[in-house]
Amino acid sequence: MGTYPIRSVSGGVALAACAVLTMTTAAAATPIHDASSPHTIPPHARLYTPPPDKGAIKQITDLLKARDVRDARLIAEMISTPQAVWFTGGTPDQVRRDVHRVVTKAAAHHAIPVLVAYNIPFRDCSQYSAGGAVDTAAYEAWIDGFAAGIGDKRAIVLLEPDSLGIIPYNTDINGNAEWCKPDLSGTGLTPDEANQARYDQLNYAVDALEAHRNVSVYLDGTHSGWLGVGDIAQRLVRAGVQRAQGFFVNVSNYQTTERQIKYGTWISECIAFANDPEEGGWRLGHYSWCASQYYPANPNDFSTWVQTDQWYASNLGTAVPTTHFVIDTSRNGRGPNDMTAYAAAPYNQPASVISALQGGSWCNPPGRGLGLRPTVNTGVPLLDAYLWVKIPGESDGQCDAAGGARAWDYSAYTEPGWPTDPSQQALFDPLWGLYDPPAGQWFPQQALQLAQLAVPPLQPQWPVPPVHH
Template identity: 55%
Template sequence: MTHHATTTLGRFATGAALLLIAVAGARAQKTLPADTRFLTPAPPSGAVQQVESLLGQWQLKNALLIAAMETVPQAVWLTNGTPSEVSATVRSTLKQASWERTMPVFVLYNIPGRDCGSYSAGGAENTADYEAWIDAIAGAIGSQKAVIILEPDALADLPSDCGYNPSQVNITQATADRFTQINFAVTTLENGSQTSVYLDGGNSHWQAVPIMAQRLAQAGVQQAQGFFTNVSNFNLNNYESKYDTWVSECIAFANNPADGGWRLGNYSYCASQYYSPLGAVDPDNIATWVYTDEWFQQNLGTAVPTIHFVIDTSRNGQGTLNASVYASAPYNQPASVVTTLTNGNWCNPPARGLGTHPTANTGVALLDAYLWVKTPGQSDGTCDAAGGARAWNYSDYTAPGWPTDAAAQAVFDPLWGLDDPIAGAWFPQQALDLAKRANPPLLP
């Protein structure tokens, strides 16, 4: 794209860009009134079994904690199934929501090649199958009220980010297909008059603001309600809200011709959580983010951010895991281990807590809602050395009962002292830990 929109085509693109932003802003206004009540689905079987087990052990308070956790509104995940099967699930969920006069939140997690083939690998076989699956969901929702969390990690973790072997995967084609799939889903689902679609925005400690803004724009966020962040992650609300605001501002910056046609499409100019030309920015220290705030204040001009967002607060009550504690006694782990643990701190980190309860009354103009998107108590995966989320020097620290042979250590999680359940399975130790450390507390 040229720096100056002087041609007829440029003027058309400029008008189209402004129209898209106007549409996005209008759509964002139709969604999630401040008094919205979100659906509380039936508890997972693992939670029911854990409550029964705790009662059987006379652990009454712990049983109450898990039960209280399951009274909080949460999302319903749609991860597989034939079009007819997923349609049936959606219809039954909508019926429950209608009886209770609540808003259901659906997480669509079936994109081809999801999770880069890691712990949550799977998804539809191809684009045609995925589009048929999306059609079925859209048809089941119709004109009823629903929030759609569309494909967590699908944009923050494109096929081009997965490290695939190019001799085995056509990375360019797979990445292009990903945008085709998301665009189709946005267009199809947004046809529902009361369907609010949010796209994947990663989280504040992942892709830089310019990268995420560009990917969201390419994926069709200006035709959706907005984007979501922090799904299945642990970043504090203030970090996410600030990051999300910058992403929205960056989209506005790069789609506003009034202050110079050279800005159109140039998301890369935006400051971020990693860099600002006005001062050193540390992604782990929000006090330094003032320099990125200042950059947007100086450069937005007449651009007005209109893209809204929602934040997953299901497990961020205590923020992210600080893996540096494992460098100290009694663990005494080397720097290389601490680095791996830090990079894997998204995967079943211990000593976290449930976060802000779902609400659409956020007090932040662009923040439509805090939601419990990730089902608290469900495992992120085996979170082991074999999968790359853990490392451990057992000669520096071990405990009674820990494995002593390399094969067993490869699938062991030293942070929990056990073999974690597979992705999506109930993790009772983590569930109770999240409930005990909830912020705000679950029980008086």
């Protein structure tokens, strides 16, 4: 799920497309958190804009050829916004060179890059984004290369999205066995060892990266539609978050910013609550006692979330939350797609299909929009930044029935040109009316919707700004 530099652009229309690319940066105006630690993002940080996906350049070129200047400008503004650079594999020496190239280029633009390390063993539990290092030793060597590539440069590192939401052979805070049970044959690991290895790997990565004084490291905090506050707080502490700058929420997802602010704040408060020795330490380690989005709040009624705010106000005592967080706002401008519209005419999908669509609402949902622009000026004490982590416009995967992210009753609704053979229907995405691109590839239809439906709206510059190569 990476971004790639443009190697060559030629022709009049292509040159016009290239002209809309700019290494613009987002700047913060007001200090909002303690900058005394070198690991804290500087309060006036400018965020780096990497070269865009080559698919975006082609889309802009095609739109200009079609004389659709308005939409070309929208895509151009989207890819000219600071966003993350993903590193998903390669040898330790390769990742060292690749990371060094990015941080050096960012430093030349007086900007801080957001780097995503995404190579942990059993990554995504062999789903859409399967892959990762073959074992702990290989992962540690890869992390060493990643850290060496940063050197003394400034960087924000988001460490392994989904790594604490999807853990091999994990048991949740209530003692319930979770679904991720990868094939361990040939690894020499028992299920318990595979589970512990995930935490060992993350702790190693935290220490290796935090050893570099200008690096701000954030661990996976999932999102408010997933793990409860106590559950993720416990996992974060076990993974070493107290030695990192903090955690990230909502990466590659669509949950609203207002919910993520509360969720992230509660996680930090829960960590403080369960690590405070007040009154003899009666609450030490008791993350399960923490209030969450599930209780006393109702997860489906945001007006009730104040009840969880009140619980922390009444129970923190002398505990002071200090764990910071960041939010991925790249695609959450309109929140998640609840899919219920497909139950009505003309689609008339049954309840079982709607339920399945809800479960796959993270995977290329239509009708979504870009969210808040990246900045470190959040105005929220524990919230270090809004970031575009997932590259808007890149596919989440081939979202279909075969992979479990889609369901559809074609007897209730179909369109001319849609597949009629069941084997092809299983690979088709009826929400878009096409076969989705693989994970990480440019998805032009989704990219255009994200830009058109942005909240707040995009404000493309015209004429185009100067280009920085």
